[in-house]
Amino acid sequence: MAVKNGFLYKILLAVAPWLYAGVSRVLFATCRVRVHGAEHLGQCEAQAKPFVAVFWHYSVFTAVELLRSRGGLGWTAMVSASQDGEFVARILARQGVVPLRGSRNRGGLAALKGLIGLLRQGYNAAIVADGSQGPPRIMQAGAILLAGKSGAPILPMAVAADRYWAFRSWDRTVLPKPFAQLDLWYGEPMIVPEKAGAEEIERFRLEMEYRLNGLYAQAWSRLGKGSHDA
Numbered sequence: 001m002a003v004k005n006g007f008l009y010k011i012l013l014a015v016a017p018w019l020y021a022g023v024s025r026v027l028f029a030t031c032r033v034r035v036h037g038a039e040h041l042g043q044c045e046a047q048a049k050p051f052v053a054v055f056w057h058y059s060v061f062t063a064v065e066l067l068r069s070r071g072g073l074g075w076t077a078m079v080s081a082s083q084d085g086e087f088v089a090r091i092l093a094r095q096g097v098v099p100l101r102g103s104r105n106r107g108g109l110a111a112l113k114g115l116i117g118l119l120r121q122g123y124n125a126a127i128v129a130d131g132s133q134g135p136p137r138i139m140q141a142g143a144i145l146l147a148g149k150s151g152a153p154i155l156p157m158a159v160a161a162d163r164y165w166a167f168r169s170w171d172r173t174v175l176p177k178p179f180a181q182l183d184l185w186y187g188e189p190m191i192v193p194e195k196a197g198a199e200e201i202e203r204f205r206l207e208m209e210y211r212l213n214g215l216y217a218q219a220w221s222r223l224g225k226g227s228h229d230a
Helices: 006-029 038-046 057-067 083-094 108-121 142-150 198-222
Strands: 032-036 052-055 075-079 097-101 124-128 154-161 164-166 174-176 181-186
Touching: 006 057, 006 083, 006 174, 032 038, 038 154, 038 181, 052 057, 052 142, 052 198, 057 075, 057 124, 057 154, 057 174, 057 181, 075 083, 075 108, 083 097, 097 108, 108 124, 108 142, 124 142, 142 154, 142 198, 154 174, 154 198, 181 198
Parallel strands: 032 181, 052 124, 052 154, 075 097, 075 124
Antiparallel strands: 154 181, 164 174
């Protein structure tokens, strides 16, 4: 969604966060939410320390909306350093989420260090497990590294909706329609050892990918769908 006109880009940056904040507040207020696996969320919150929530990119709007009011000092999230990412960063900031800019190929290490610092201050972190550019539903290592360095548990989650719009993006991003039924699924938290080596990191990455895809299948099959882009 790159905008080449500099003036138009500045106008959109100024307007988009306010517009989305207003529309999303009304939209999500009409939705009904069923929570599955609440005991896993409770397990993280009972430890009275930050945790890292991970979810696939297609559900980013819904996941952040459902998470941002949960515990701690608040939430932080890694956002792509691209031009499009600036829109997302400003929208998140307008919703009270602290955005840190970075991705696998640009500024990722600095953003990871920033996330570790905020986790140590008491913030929870929201991470899109398949990154800002995919491939879809393939776990990247960022959340695993973050958990290992910070000591925070990783909480996998998946969201499904019975009525939604799916954008023509690489991940078919979902936005629920008004009065949609939302199913929010939490999975078992994962602890990553601080001194995990490369082989362990890869093992944890594959395990979390397996858990996320299992939750994804449960969430959408419960609503009679094979996937969100079927």
